Structures are given as structure tokens and as C-alpha cells.
Amino acid sequence: MKVLYIGGTGNISAASSRLAVKSGMDLYLLNRGKEQIKIDGAKSIIADYTNKEAVIQAIKGHEWDVVVNWMAFTPQDVESDFKIFNGHTKQYIFISSASAYQKPGGHPVITESTPLYNPYWQYSRDKIACEDYLIQRFRKDGFPITIVRPSLTYDTVIPVPICGWKDFTIIDRIRKGKEVIIHGDGTSLWTITHSEDFAKGFNGLLGHRQAIGHSFHITSDEIMTWNQIFEWVAEAAGAPLKAVHIASDFIGSFDENLYGSLLGDKAHSVIFDNSKIKRFVPGFRATIPFSEGIKRTLRWFEADPGRIQMDPAKGQLVDKIIRAYKRGSRSS
Known part of the structure; x- marks a missing residue:
């Protein structure tokens, strides 16, 4: 073919x-x-x-x-x-x-x-x-x-919506003990x-x-909360997770791309029914749990020092959102 x-x-x-x-x-x-x-x-x-x-x-x-x-x-x-x-x-x-x-x-x-x-x-x-x-x-x-x-x-990206993807910024923050943002209360359901x-x-x-x-x-049939997803990312990074839960619309007000990605997708609980692909492709089954797959991804990054790049703008945005959120929380 x-x-x-x-x-x-x-x-x-x-x-x-x-x-x-x-x-x-x-x-x-x-x-x-x-x-x-x-x-x-x-x-x-x-x-x-x-x-x-x-x-x-x-x-x-x-x-x-x-x-x-x-x-x-x-x-x-x-x-x-x-x-x-x-x-x-x-x-x-x-x-x-x-x-x-x-x-x-x-x-x-x-x-x-x-x-x-x-x-x-x-x-x-x-x-x-x-x-x-x-x-x-x-x-x-x-x-x-x-x-x-x-x-x-995912495979060669870190699949979290805030401070993740092609760079190593989220892992660097976790390993340095810095706070990271989880949208909402982290209990919405998702599949990676x-x-x-x-x-x-x-x-x-x-x-x-x-x-x-x-x-x-x-998609995989594995259903996780975003809290679980971030915990597994932190476990793969080898450091404790310091999470700050912030409402998706508040996060989105700081960045148009995050607004679309969260409000238009990841802020909502999603359960995928894969019956159709399994009917057309008999035997299809996802077998790599996220807890293992994210470790593979980090090993891929760390196999080549040139892949370990930080994006300062992402970290600055996270810090800015967290500061604004905490100011609002104290005044409420």
C-alpha cells in the first residue's frame, strides 16, 4: 500500500x-x-x-x-x-x-x-x-x-495545558519547588x-x-482527574507538587490561547466512547497508562540536553496569574 x-x-x-x-x-x-x-x-x-x-x-x-x-x-x-x-x-x-x-x-x-x-x-x-x-x-x-x-x-511533549508542551518549563518549576496552576478544582475528568x-x-x-x-x-480508555494527571507529572519529575487551583475563566482572562484551550476544551469533563474505532479496527486497545507514558516522555527529553529548554515567558505568566489570584483571594 x-x-x-x-x-x-x-x-x-x-x-x-x-x-x-x-x-x-x-x-x-x-x-x-x-x-x-x-x-x-x-x-x-x-x-x-x-x-x-x-x-x-x-x-x-x-x-x-x-x-x-x-x-x-x-x-x-x-x-x-x-x-x-x-x-x-x-x-x-x-x-x-x-x-x-x-x-x-x-x-x-x-x-x-x-x-x-x-x-x-x-x-x-x-x-x-x-x-x-x-x-x-x-x-x-x-x-x-x-x-x-x-x-x-503526547510522546515528545508534556501534555499539561498551562506551562507545558514542547519545552521543559513545567518540570523545571516542579523540581525547583515552585507553584504550578491546575485549572478549576482539578476534579474534572480527562483522557490523555x-x-x-x-x-x-x-x-x-x-x-x-x-x-x-x-x-x-x-483515545485511551483511561479516565483521570487533572489532579491525578499533575500528580503523575510531579512523580515523574521526582519532586512534590505545589498546586494552586484557579478558575479557568480567571486563567483565560490573562491569555487568549489559554482561554480557548481551557474554556473550549480542557475545563470540561470528557469521557470518550471508543466503540466505533474498535469496531473498524478489531483488537485496538490503548495499553500505555499515563503514569508510565509521562516517564517515557521525560526520559526522551533528558536523553538530549538540547531538548531541555525553558520558556521564561510561560513561567512569568504563571507567576503573574498566581499573584493576581492570591491578591483577589485575600481581598474577598
Whole structure:
């Protein structure tokens, strides 16, 4: 099976790329050739994805069984893909986001039929608009789409909403005994998925003709509170957790991105029903608990000193929010 990944070396996609190669797929990765992560066994196509003509020239003469775009975020991105790949692939997989689901929803359990609606986060609204466009192309033109909605998925990032992600700032704060913020009272329910587990479900959809026209989310079945998540991060860091619980809307008033990420997603309890992906990919099961996966992530960071970078602006923002919160608490 001949597969093209646009991207394929990122936090979520690298594990899927490795599994695709291991499974015997003829995998091509289209990127700018500057990525630090290399996928052994994958073929490389060098092009800037944002340059449509460059992409057309780079893939000239190729026909695909599957095209996966890990880097499409706006309707313009998928419109361009439709023009390039319509008639040249048997399946096109769009990576959407589970943040597109209605928050708060009418039911605590999220299925693929949960409405898509997010008035808080532009990122999510753009993903919804991408889905709307692709569904129109499927219905009107027979464009063979499959939509996949990852939720919070990690491997080479630290998956906490405040002071986390690609840098080491949250771990540095914990190890130095500094306070960290947990949104709300920390008791809302959440699911975090290791990218190697995500890959097991995702790669089962590649070339799956019955998956065309369908949407799927792929997550772990492990349900945790945010208090538990932060405790496991601190345990992996090897230091006690000094947490300050602050309301999400208060946090969001200091930063637009945090407003969207919290109010439009992580502030709400979410339980994912993975019945559909398990029906289409029999045997799919997530097996990496977060308590183990976060330790793997920290070992990955610490294996290369160049990865251990702190973001002073993040730490300053956390300190600013905590100071403002405590001032308000004392005066109330």
C-alpha cells in the first residue's frame, strides 16, 4: 500500500509513521527536509506544503492509496488538498481535533455523533470548517475522505495545558519547588493518549475502504482527574507538587490561547466512547497508562540536553496569574 504523509515526524504522527513502515507500507513523507526526527524506512519528498505549485511538482507522477495530512488547520489547506489529490488517491485522511466536539456537551460521554460546536477556540472552529468542506466534497464529488479526531495526545511533549508542551518549563518549576496552576478544582475528568497507542488505531484505518465517509476519535480508555494527571507529572519529575487551583475563566482572562484551550476544551469533563474505532479496527486497545507514558516522555527529553529548554515567558505568566489570584483571594 502506497501512503503519503504530509508531515509525519511530529509529536502525534511520528509513531504512526514508524508503525506504517513496520507494517510493510510504502510510506512517503512530504516535508521541508529540516525535521530533526528521521523515520527509518520512509521515503522523503522535499517540498514546502504551503506552496501548492511546489507540492504538485514534487509529487508529479505519483498515485496514492492513502494521503494523510497531519498539517492542515484551515479550510484553505483542505481546499488546496482537494485540488491536488482529487482523482489521485483512494483515501484522504484529515486530522481534525476532538476539541471540535461541543463543550460543554449535552451528555458526558463523547461519541462521533456528538455535535461539533466550539464558540471559545478559533483552532477548533477552523477544524470544524475543514470538516464541513470535506464532507461537501465527499457528498458532491465522491472525494474519499476519512476524518480522525485526536484528543490530547503526547510522546515528545508534556501534555499539561498551562506551562507545558514542547519545552521543559513545567518540570523545571516542579523540581525547583515552585507553584504550578491546575485549572478549576482539578476534579474534572480527562483522557490523555500516548501517540504509540493512537497509532495502533489510526494505522488500522489506512486503506480501510469501509472507513471512507466516516469520522473517528482515537483515545485511551483511561479516565483521570487533572489532579491525578499533575500528580503523575510531579512523580515523574521526582519532586512534590505545589498546586494552586484557579478558575479557568480567571486563567483565560490573562491569555487568549489559554482561554480557548481551557474554556473550549480542557475545563470540561470528557469521557470518550471508543466503540466505533474498535469496531473498524478489531483488537485496538490503548495499553500505555499515563503514569508510565509521562516517564517515557521525560526520559526522551533528558536523553538530549538540547531538548531541555525553558520558556521564561510561560513561567512569568504563571507567576503573574498566581499573584493576581492570591491578591483577589485575600481581598474577598
